[in-house]
Amino acid sequence: MSRRALRSLTNAGALALSGLATAIGLFFLGAILWTLVKNGVGGMSAQVFSAMTPPPGSSGGLLNAIYGSVAMTVIGIAIGGPVGMLAGTYLAEYGRHSRLSTVIRFVNDVLLSAPSIIIGLFVYQLLVVRMGHFSAIAGAVALAIIAMPVTVRTTEDMLLLVPQGMKDASTAMGAYPWRTILSVIYPAARSGVVTGLLLAVARISGETAPLLFTALNNQFWSSNLGAPMANLPVVIFQFALSPYPNWQQLAWSGALLITASILVLSIAARIIVSSLGPGGRR
Amino acid sequence: MNDTPDTNAGEVRRSRGAPAVPTKAGVALPLERAVRARAEEGGLNLKPSGRQPTSALEGRGAAAEAVTPLADAVFICRDVNVFYGAKQALKNVSIDIAPRQVLALIGPSGCGKSTFLRCLNRMNDTIPGARVTGSIKLDGQDIHDPALDVVQLRARIGMVFQKPNPFPKSIYDNVAYGPRIHGLARSRAQLDEIVCSSLTRAGLWDEVKDRLRSPGTGLSGGQQQRLCIARTIAVQPEVILMDEPCSALDPVATARIEDLIDELCQSYAIVIVTHSMQQAARVSQRTGYFHLGELIEVGDTDRIFTNPRHRLTEDYITGRFG
Numbered sequence: 001m002s003r004r005a006l007r008s009l010t011n012a013g014a015l016a017l018s019g020l021a022t023a024i025g026l027f028f029l030g031a032i033l034w035t036l037v038k039n040g041v042g043g044m045s046a047q048v049f050s051a052m053t054p055p056p057g058s059s060g061g062l063l064n065a066i067y068g069s070v071a072m073t074v075i076g077i078a079i080g081g082p083v084g085m086l087a088g089t090y091l092a093e094y095g096r097h098s099r100l101s102t103v104i105r106f107v108n109d110v111l112l113s114a115p116s117i118i119i120g121l122f123v124y125q126l127l128v129v130r131m132g133h134f135s136a137i138a139g140a141v142a143l144a145i146i147a148m149p150v151t152v153r154t155t156e157d158m159l160l161l162v163p164q165g166m167k168d169a170s171t172a173m174g175a176y177p178w179r180t181i182l183s184v185i186y187p188a189a190r191s192g193v194v195t196g197l198l199l200a201v202a203r204i205s206g207e208t209a210p211l212l213f214t215a216l217n218n219q220f221w222s223s224n225l226g227a228p229m230a231n232l233p234v235v236i237f238q239f240a241l242s243p244y245p246n247w248q249q250l251a252w253s254g255a256l257l258i259t260a261s262i263l264v265l266s267i268a269a270r271i272i273v274s275s276l277g278p279g280g281r282r
Numbered sequence: 283m284n285d286t287p288d289t290n291a292g293e294v295r296r297s298r299g300a301p302a303v304p305t306k307a308g309v310a311l312p313l314e315r316a317v318r319a320r321a322e323e324g325g326l327n328l329k330p331s332g333r334q335p336t337s338a339l340e341g342r343g344a345a346a347e348a349v350t351p352l353a354d355a356v357f358i359c360r361d362v363n364v365f366y367g368a369k370q371a372l373k374n375v376s377i378d379i380a381p382r383q384v385l386a387l388i389g390p391s392g393c394g395k396s397t398f399l400r401c402l403n404r405m406n407d408t409i410p411g412a413r414v415t416g417s418i419k420l421d422g423q424d425i426h427d428p429a430l431d432v433v434q435l436r437a438r439i440g441m442v443f444q445k446p447n448p449f450p451k452s453i454y455d456n457v458a459y460g461p462r463i464h465g466l467a468r469s470r471a472q473l474d475e476i477v478c479s480s481l482t483r484a485g486l487w488d489e490v491k492d493r494l495r496s497p498g499t500g501l502s503g504g505q506q507q508r509l510c511i512a513r514t515i516a517v518q519p520e521v522i523l524m525d526e527p528c529s530a531l532d533p534v535a536t537a538r539i540e541d542l543i544d545e546l547c548q549s550y551a552i553v554i555v556t557h558s559m560q561q562a563a564r565v566s567q568r569t570g571y572f573h574l575g576e577l578i579e580v581g582d583t584d585r586i587f588t589n590p591r592h593r594l595t596e597d598y599i600t601g602r603f604g
Contacts, residue, residue: 097410165447169510172403173460173517174437183459188450 033259040256043249048257053219053235056244062254064221068231069258071223072136072215073205076143080204081197083144084151091152092159093181105156112149119145120210128214136222136229139215143204150203154196158189191273198269202262208233232258350581352378356521356551357402362416364397364406371397374416375577377570379521384543384552386566386583388559390598393572395555399523402553403439404432421520437464440514440550444526446506448498448513453490456498456509457481460517476516484512485542504535511542515550522546524554528561540565559599563587571595 047061054060087104095101120142127138162185170180186193211234218230232254239251351358355378364372372394379385387395397406404425406412418425425435437460448456457477460466467473477494481487486508490501498509507527514522524543528536543552543565556562562569563583570580571594579592590596 163447165443165445166449168405168408169441169443169447169449169513170459171408172405172436172439172441172443173463173513174433174435175459175463176433179463183463184449 036252036256036259039252043253044256048250048253052221053230053239053250054246055219056242056247059246060250062232062235062250062257064218064230065232065235065254066257067221067223068136068215068218068229069205069233071225072140072143072211072229072231073201075137075140075225076204077147077197077201078144079141080144080147081151081200084148084200085155085193085197087148088152088155089159089181091156093177093185108149108152111145112153115209116146116207117209117213120213123210124213131226134214134216134228135226136215137225139211139229139231140225142210142214143207146207146210147200147204150200151196154199155189155193158192158196159185161192162188195269195273198265198272202265205265206233206258206262208237212237350378352380354381355379356381356421358417358419358422359401360417362398362401362414362418364394364401365413365415366409367411371575372401373575377577377580379551379553380568381520381551382547382549383568384547384554384566385580386562386569387553387555387572388557388562388569388598389572391557394575395572396525397575398572398577399441399525399553399555402521402523403436403441405436405441407432437517438520440517440519440522442507442510442514442522442524442527445530446503446510448501448506448509450497450499452495453481453498453501453509454494457512457516459513464517466517480512480516481509483515483546484508485538486512502535504531504538507531507535507539508542511539511546515546519550521551521553524552526555526557529557536561559587571598573598 047059048063049061049066050063051059051061052064053062087108091101091105095104123138123142123145127141128134131138166184166188167180170184171177175183211231215231215234216228217234217238218228220230222229236251236254236258239247239254242248357377357379359378360376362372362375363370375394375398377385387398389395400406401414401418402420402425404414406414414426420435420438423430449459451459454477457480458467458473461473461476467476478487481490486505489505490509498506501509507530511522511527528539531539540561543554546552547567554562554565566583568580569583569586571578571586571590571592573594579586579590579595581591586595587599590599596602
């Protein structure tokens with residue numbers, strides 16, 4: 001066999017293998033989405049968004065769970081987002097070459113891949129045990145701890161993408177580092193940092209395990225941050241495992257709802273990226 | 283839209299061909315004579331650098347010529363060494379930089395030209411592991427003096443980079459950046475005035491006056507570089523450093539920048555690093571030749587290109603090397 005034929009054969013083999021790998025991934029993604037839509041759409045109604053979680057056997061909705069999820073996610077990102085952004089800024093700018101940064105980066109990676117149930121247990125020890133009961137604020141803190149390493153990582157990566165020449169230009173103009181970061185680097189990396197934040201939101205809005213140990217659940221409407229609060233992931237977990245058909249149906253609807261909102265968030269992130277563009281172009 | 287200015291630039295270019303050299307000599311020589319005359323009258327009244335040449339000669343043997351002190355130098359650099367980690371990038375560079383004059387630094391790649399340029403506004407500080415020794419004085423003040431705020435120092439020295447690097451902001455905000463961070467304008471009207479005059483001096487006003495609010499990154503490469511120059515002169519620096527400002531530009535844009543340099547050197551000291559010997563010959567009054575981290579020779583541009591004293595300089599400008 002000629003060398004050329006061997007090469008094109010190798011190429012065809014590699015192409016077929018990577019195509020197969022992609023197909024396997026896409027198949028499972030498609031299967032999950034299909035099952036979700038097939039089972040979830042039937043239960044979707046105005047009542048899902050307007051009624052509280054019902055007792056077994058009677059009709060109801062997910063309003064209190066939706067509210068709780070939104071509230072805890074917003075508070076979680078409000079705590080974890082800024083802390084993560086500032087830490088990412090330190091890693092990318094002030095401490096880029098320092099030894100401390102290497103340590104922080106390593107610790108952050110560990111935290112990034114830590115099982116979320118461990119974080120739930122940690123907050124349980126830290127807040128729930130001290131307060132004596134489950135609470136929404138404990139849930140928000142757990143979500144914040146999960147959002148933080150994601151934000152640190154994306155912020156650092158996005159800031160590092162800003163061309164060195166642009167930073168040098170600002171430094172050479174006689175700008176203090178904080179000024180360069182606020183006026184030049186952040187605007188240049190804006191779309192990337194915002195995308196990172198949205199992805200962190202998407203990540204924490206589906207977390208179940210940490211909420212199980214912190215916010216727990218609530219059958220009723222509650223906007224008290226100091227008390228247990230309903231939330232979609234835990235409701236889904238509880239209802240899906242129950243023997244009652246109406247609960248199971250609500251679990252499917254809730255799962256579809258979370259998936260759809262994460263999809264919307266991801267699309268929003270993409271639209272923001274393309275509308276702001278790199279370097280603030282419009 | 284570019285037609286008119288470009289044709290003009292082309293004409294200016296052509297008219298500055300061969301006859302430009304005598305004119306330049308005419309400009310440069312009286313200054314040199316004046317310096318020498320002043321040195322003869324009262325050599326002791328020179329800046330502290332007055333006694334340096336002897337020691338520099340002894341220290342370096344025949345490797346390079348002695349430094350010619352200038353009476354009214356903006357920058358006085360003596361025995362500047364730069365180390366990146368263990369590697370020495372610059373060896374005992376001593377040079378004076380005159381006001382209202384263009385100094386061109388030429389030499390093969392990696393010879394330390396840019397490194398030296400970055401010493402002058404302490405941009406080497408931003409590189410980890412970089413170490414600078416020796417003395418660099420701006421208007422008689424040591425720029426490495428711990429009491430001196432490096433940020434304030436950089437405000438007095440403008441820098442234009444190889445690649446045009448406008449900020450991700452509007453054209454207006456790009457130029458207003460420096461005046462804003464240094465609080466140079468007391469009112470909006472004053473800021474408008476600074477932006478307008480800087481863009482005018484940079485020869486960009488007519489092209490952008492109708493779109494000051496559109497992003498600076500939307501301009502062409504040559505326009506971006508002129509925007510960067512406008513941004514630099516908006517803070518009225520004393521010295522402008524240019525690190526191969528034309529190497530990313532086409533010949534027409536290059537011609538416009540060179541015309542601009544000619545004009546700016548009426549008010550500023552300009553140090554330009556360039557790989558183009560033609561450019562050095564066209565825009566500068568003095569030229570320094572760097573080789574492997576050493577400043578081999580510095581002198582009047584006409585003299586360097588017609589009658590170099592050093593073998594290495596001659597080899598380089600005649601194209602036998604590099």
